[in-house]
Amino acid sequence: MAIPGNFLSESTSSMDPAITGWTPKTNCTLLMGTGGRVGDGCLTMKSVAAGEMQCRTVSSYAVVAGNDYEVFADAAGGTVPERIGIRWMTASNVEISVSWSMTTSSASASWHRIAVTATAPTDATMAQVLFSSTPAAGAVSSYLENVYFGLPIRTGGNLLTHGAEGHELATNWPYVAATNCSIARTMPPVSWPTINYVGGGAVATMTVTANGDASFRCTEQALVTPGQEYLASSHLNPPTSGSTAWIELRFYDAAHSQIQATRANLAAPGTNYYMQSVSDVAPPTAVYASVAFGLTGATAGQVLRTDTSAITVAPVLVTDSVVPYSDTSFEAGVGTWTVVSGVATLGRTSPWAPSIDAFYAMTITSSTATTSVIRSGRYPLPDGEVNFRSSLTATVTAGGWTLTRGLRWYDAANASLGLTTGLAGAAPTPGWWKLSNDFVRPVGATQVAFEWTLVATAPSSVLRVDVAAIWPVLPAFEVEPDDATGSVRITLRELNLGDAVSLWRVTPDGRRTHVRGTAGLISGTTVTSSSMVIEDYEAPLGIPVYYYAEMLAPGATLASHRTSDTVTISLADRNECWLKDPGNPQRNLRVLVKQGPNWQRPIAQAEYRVRGRRNSVVLSDVRGGLEGGLALWTRTDEERGALHWLLDSGNVLLWQAMPGMGVSDMYVNVGQVDEARVTSYAPEPWREWQLPLREADMPTTVGVAGSAGRTWQDVLTENATWEDVLNRYATWEDVFLNRPIGG
Template identity: 55%
Template sequence: MAIPGNLLSSTTESMDPNTSGWVALLNCSISSGTGGRNGDGTLKLTSTASGEMRARTVSSYTVVPGQLYQVFADASGATVAERIGIRWLTSAGVEISYTWSLTTASASSSWHRIGAAGTAPTTATRAQVVVSASPVAGGVINYFENVYLGLPVRTLGNLLGFGTESLEIDTSGWAVDTNCALSRTAPAVQWAVDYYLAGGEVLALTASANGNMAARTVERPGVTAGTEYLAYCYLSPPTSGSAAWIELRFYNASNTLVQTTRGALAAPGTGYYQQRVSAIAPSTAVTCGVYVGVDTATTGQILRVEGVVVMVAPAIQTGSILPYADASFEQGVAGWTVVSGVATLARSTPWGAYSYDGAYALTASSATATTSVIRSAKFPIGAGMGGQPFRILLYENVTAGGWTLTRAVRWYDASNVDLGTTASSAATAPTSGWWYLALDVTAPATATQAAVELTLTATSTSSAIRLDRLALWHVLPLTSVTAVDDTASITLTLRELPIDYGLRIYRVTAGGARTLVRGESGLLDGTFAIVSDTMTIEDYEPPLAAPVSYLIELIDPADMSVDSRTSDTVTLTHADANLAWLKDPGYPSRNLLVMVQRGPDWTRPIEQSVNHVKGRRNAVTLSDVRGGLEGDLLVWTRSDVERQSLHALLDPGHTLLWQAAPGMGVDDMYVSVAGASEARTAGPATDEWRAWTLPLTQQDMPVTVGVSGSAGRTWQDVLGDFATWQGVLDAYATWEDVFLDRRIGG
């Protein structure tokens, strides 16, 4: 699997089918090894003699001076530890310097991550990746694969900068809070081959004396009062019994601490465990910080930290009114209480033992075969939601005994008056593994708040049930479509999608013809895996003034069975027959409506050879298949803005979609545009009108082109990468490049 954004070729990255992208640099020979995870191939370095051995990429790659770059790889070496670096070069290929990772703390034959990040020197224009190890004899072997060189890989939406999140540069994003010393180390940690957010270095807190120790982020990113935030990181505690934790703290405008929320790690060992904590920013909060630490540490104990993130908390289910803490139980039972009965509530333990979302679940236990009622805190359902349909969703796992379960929503009005419940019938809770249960309810007319309420009847003594990923949300149509005439596009919204299922979407015309719809990675043909329960697809290629609907197919990856949905029918309006659309399927922001001066006079070329046979009247003609339509489209641009926009549309030379008004005798057509001409009209020199001749050649619909953009990219992500606006201006040529994160020289 190619690493997104990698400057290296797939062969150089994965060593498949060979190691042609690499060459020995110092004291070693290279060859192809096996047993890799990013394909079977590996780069095998064998030392010639005692001392450091190095190999580098054959090619060098263009870099921008002053820009931060990251390099990482997976390594395996049973005898000696290794490191990785960036070799900076001038335009003439002269070596300037290296940016090296730390050497792995110990040798390990298991695949483990090595990595570093550094800023390109002012005189650097090229860079190479170098891998290194220092054996004490000849014949020592180290393996490498899954190599990346490119811009820093960071968590989209993280309010913290790359250096604070990843520790690949230094420890400057962190400061001592209590009783510890900070450093970096490079443990031999095996991360998933396609988990690119983990680097080689981690933050190490070493206790200076017996007692509590803690460190904090130097950055204090801004927050919005009333918004829920999620912080998480990987923690490797000194012992399985260590009281390690992560805290999310909020500060007011005077930098005074106003709220602290802790997520304590229930570690099953001393590995790396992702611990989460969430909280709603209080009314006076303007910034936040992340703290990590260990309570009652002993002198010299070390807490290791990796992958620190703070972000706006994602919804467990789009539109759910339950906060993350009350739905996922990563830091405790949140607002859940036992209303009646003998049941007890607790967060499951240890980390990872029971969970559907995150690493923990809510555990309800009953020592006797009796009935208990548990209830969440109450939350606003939104203005005007009285009388509207809602849906409960929960995941349950019976781990001891048996249970009868009743699901309900308890409603309240604006004065907190209890309006009673809307409940399901009692039913036996399914056993063996995780099951999801749903219930549709209708809010009373005066309801403004709601709480989820569960009646649990244990059918035997010592029963236990785990609950996770709870949600309560206003039910909207599973599929909705909206015509956007201004952009000649249709917005398709899909809700309550199953995560990890394949997605295939057809655009269906009135005659029943089906055409695959384009997504971010190309046509949505079933190979796209769903990553969110709600998706919005903007289709910029539907016909004008013709009814269309959409067929949505959801493909279960387990057995490839297909569930289908069908949308309503919608029609785009196209009022002026003198205007036509020129669209770039991959970059719809460049689409342009132009005035047509004259349509093409079409020709259809054909490759033929004519053979005159001696003594025969008629020639013998051998023909290839007749080609598609070719002709000149004449259009006007009516302003400087339109003229500049048409230049921007034509500049990349992409295949375009030409859509004329219905009834003009021209079908929608994908075309390439040859040498275009721009001429002035007969008006005065100040006239902004221009006459264009666009030589068109019919093309097939591009199937691999995706709708370009950076899904989820916000100004906060730009802020996380650049300290100043000048840095942004230096890194990007246009604002479109900012949006797409397409940097100069990247």
């Protein structure tokens, strides 16, 4: 893969498929080697005799005097160390000077990075890349590949200069010893990933003078903004795995006096180079920031090396999250998280252990199968926002857990306003899972904190978590009861296209019933939009219900799920009832009950009289459902017309009454209807109806056509012109019911 911004061609950089971009300069021959890292090919430079040998690029590359340029490469050679340089040329290709890197501190047969950054001198218009080593005999080989020449490659957003970040620029190197040490630039043979273009080459090297703490610092100070969170990072190379190596983010005021320092220790698993970062918010009087490094409890002669130092604005892993990076990613430790109760302990993983962001995660360990509660610090909430989502990504690495995820709310005086939680559930396994919940901010809340109750289901259970966030959102699962239509509006957001979604209504007795959608019951329905809005007209009256949704990705065996809040539909007059057409909610009608049915339950039987026996033999089928007559009143001509419209289709209807009226919700077929006047007075609008009912099964294939609240605005939104309406619907009733031709 080509290195971004490289002046060299891909062939000249990678030595694949040929080394024609290079030519001998002094005391060497060039051969095509094998065993490269970015491709099989590499450049072999072999000495003709003892003494320095050099090769260079065939081409010269245009440069601008006064600009900084960088060259780096991966080199190898078990016999002799190497260096790399930039050969500055005039327009007529006359050499002006050469800017050499440091020579690698020792020879290494492993691929390692060599690099230098230098300023193009006056009169320089062209440049070449040089590669050099000094063997003590002929026929000694050095190897080269993955070569870059161009402008310095930086860490994105780094507030420090390239000289402070990578140590390849020797002039005005901004590092000094602070305590009990000496400091220098060195170039050890370190093997970096081939695509780590900001790492490698020269490093800052601190040597401890005497036993005790030692540190050095960067003299360069970057401008910062008070109230903004910043992240300092660097690769640290500790002398031993047990060493306490650290990085510190320091803030300074306008007079360059230090006013705050935040430190993060490296949890080193070995003696390699490990990325370590630390973050904090710039205090009110901060103007500048810088970095420092050190060892705690060091031994005389120990060495700490650092590379690729940076100060950046702290990343926002979740847009608008109120959780600072220190509590989100756990790079410097567990932040403000604490154990409120129980035996659980909080810790931080070793670098390079599996995590979601950067290099660390937080671990929660319970030695016994008991309950613990953990809580974060308090985070300020933005004004005006009501709905918030919390999320943590977690993986079970030992034992098992049952989790109750919640948020604790606080007012401006730091007084708790209570805890809101989701339902308890088992932590899913295996792998990482994003566990999120939506909560409504209580009145008066100005701050919020995570609070989780964790039940370890086995001794020595371990849960690893990362990327904690709380941010304002439209709820992913929202339910709103509507008493006027006797329905619940359900909104599912942030769905993944192609997933299979199933949706249930759950009553207090735990019974789950599939909710009806446009194509029938929502059971394994393919998601075709990132959001779904469903109006549930079959939810019971006066009974609290909640909704449960499962989403199954294509090819997956485990489904994600969501649980809604609990809602209740009310009916102000318990003497009324609802008659509903499950497939056509526009026809639903609330009517006044005169008298409930006296139920009969018919049964098909065959009687056989046996001669000489007193009792006959009766063969029976199963007993049928309820049958009876419902007496209703309509009070206006409009109500009477609406009831006729409801009954015209002959569809199975849903009859619903309030709890305590002696009947349960029932799907019914309506037989021959009697409509009678209540008086002989002709203008009297009241009518008495006799509806013969027979209990029926819930229709499972009927889909909901439109909405009880369908308006002309809906028609306008769905159709660009009236011609489109005429072409799409056969009748005005079809327009009202949203029943398009062919749909």
